[in-house]
């Protein structure tokens with residue numbers, strides 16, 4: 001199997017493992033080494049897969065299943081057997097999956113729409129103020145405020161009130177540090193690393209504890225309210241029995257699920273929105289097409305309040321989001337393990353139990369996407385062009401039964417907001433921002449600011 005040049009006995013490919021941007025480094029390596037390669041780190045081999053044909057194979061549920069890779073496994077220190085971090089054979093996965101699935105049905109997402117809109121309005125109030133003062137906005141921070149408040153209100157009827165504060169909510173700070181720590185531990189040297197990182201490990205424990213305390217407060221408030229409805233995620237967790245067995249989630253598992261949804265329910269959507277805004281600011285021709293789409297719906301209305309159905313009509317805006325997720329899938333990698341002895345690509349024997357990493361940004365730059373893979377071109381997601389491409393060439397939401405349960409939730413929330421922003425503002429990139437992607441298990445543009453100008457009916 002191909003591997004990076006310069007492999008050294010004992011330490012292996014140490015020099016290619018130590019950076020803070022493993023997803024971007026590995027994506028570059030795919031260009032040199034091809035669609036599958038391995039990395040060795042003190043005797044442990046990691047296989048990275050990026051070719052569309054190979055990813056189609058590892059997406060075959062008769063041969064492969066989800067693997068909780070080491071970085072994700074460390075998040076279990078905070079989220080235990082919550083849906084995202086549960087091992088396949090933990091009974092709580094199926095139990096919680098079945099109980100919580102109704103929260104992601106179309107009808108449920110329709111019921112979240114008013115809260116999503118309310119939070120979008122909080123953002124536009126803040127951005128109108130910045131526009132009036134010609135003050136740039138910190139895009140990624142504000143997208144995080146928006147997505148955290150949205151999952152809080154829709155999933156838990158809990159208001160984080162993020163726009164009321166100049167600083168991010170302390171939950172976000174603890175979470176970002178915990179995710180970054182889980183990623184950093186992958187490059188920890190054996191023996192000496194745990195000693196050197198004692199402080200960081202203690203901080204991770206403290207951050208996990210703090211997140212748990214926020215969750216306990218969310219749960220306590222609901223219990224105190226005496227509300228026993230099942231209309232949102234927390235209601236289902238507390239009050240819904242399993243539809244067949246009648247079994248319920250236990251208290252520890254509920255805590256794990258709440259942490260899971262507070263993290264998974266906002267962090268990646270925030271990055272996706274930030275990247276989409278970055279590409280809109282850099283691609284005036286795309287922005288113009290998107291403006292034409294939103295103007296056809298809301299014309300010269302000063303403050304449109306989109307309906308649920310209208311969001312479904314924003315087809316081109318949805319294509320913009322997909323194209324942003326193609327170039328920067330904000331959950332950049334997921335892992336699969338062989339459930340049987342098998343052969344990959346007709347030549348690489350894989351033993352049952354062996355796991356591989358699917359590197360989404362590299363898959364999304366596979367030759368099946370054409371010659372100019374770095375170009376931002378939302379028309380790649382027109383229905384005709386999608387039909388012409390292999391289905392497994394696009395995997396921002398993972399694959400199989402452990403794929404993202406919140407996908408439609410995220411897409412509705414993000415399309416609604418992008419549509420509103422495109423209609424309302426001209427996006428000025430006064431600082432000529434150069435994209436720098438920060439990796440803390442998820443991907444986000446770092447230090448991205450925009451200056452906003454309210455559009456008028458004539459523009």
Ligand code: HEM
Nearest residue numbers: 083084264265268269272331334397398402404405406410
């Ligand atoms: C799983 C991506 C939004 C909740 C996943 C996985 C990916 C992903 C790649 C699979 C991970 C793996 O195989 O190890 C994304 C992206 C999002 C997004 C890119 C936004 C653009 C959301 C939202 C929610 C959510 C909004 C909840 C409201 C979850 C959960 C899982 C998951 C609970 C675990 C599912 C299971 O294993 O049963 N997500 N996600 N995600 N996602 Fe998302």
